[in-house]
Amino acid sequence: MNDLAESRAFAQDLLAAMALAEKAGQIAQIEKNSITPDEAAEFAIGSVLSGGGGNPDPNTPQTWRAMAGSYLEAGRRSRRGVARGLGFRSSMDPMLSMVTTTSSAPRSSPTALG
Numbered sequence: 001m002n003d004l005a006e007s008r009a010f011a012q013d014l015l016a017a018m019a020l021a022e023k024a025g026q027i028a029q030i031e032k033n034s035i036t037p038d039e040a041a042e043f044a045i046g047s048v049l050s051g052g053g054g055n056p057d058p059n060t061p062q063t064w065r066a067m068a069g070s071y072l073e074a075g076r077r078s079r080r081g082v083a084r085g086l087g088f089r090s091s092m093d094p095m096l097s098m099v100t101t102t103s104s105a106p107r108s109s110p111t112a113l114g
Contacts (some may be wrong), residue, residue, distance in 0.1 A: 030072035
């Protein structure tokens with residue numbers, strides 16, 4: 001099987017296994033000052049934005065990395081371990097975006113999404 005066919009099969013299987021609330025969460029983008037990493041995982045939020053003064057304090061590469069890491073790690077603990085996108089706008093870089101990768105194995109731990 002080729003990579004495209006495998007990717008399509010994985011996506012179809014994942015979507016079939018996701019609850020409606022998880023699918024809705026995946027299309028939401030929430031500003032990081034409005035949601036904690038644990039809440040983002042609990043509600044399967046698909047994207048977290050940090051912009052317009054949403055920088056960590058102090059505004060250093062190390063605190064940006066720690067902030068991003070907290071959302072990425074929380075996403076990995078979510079029920080399905082679904083990838084989470086993070087968009088950051090910072091005075092240190094005109095636009096820095098990163099998308100996570102995740103294990104293909106579904107998670108079985110309970111969340112608010114059941």
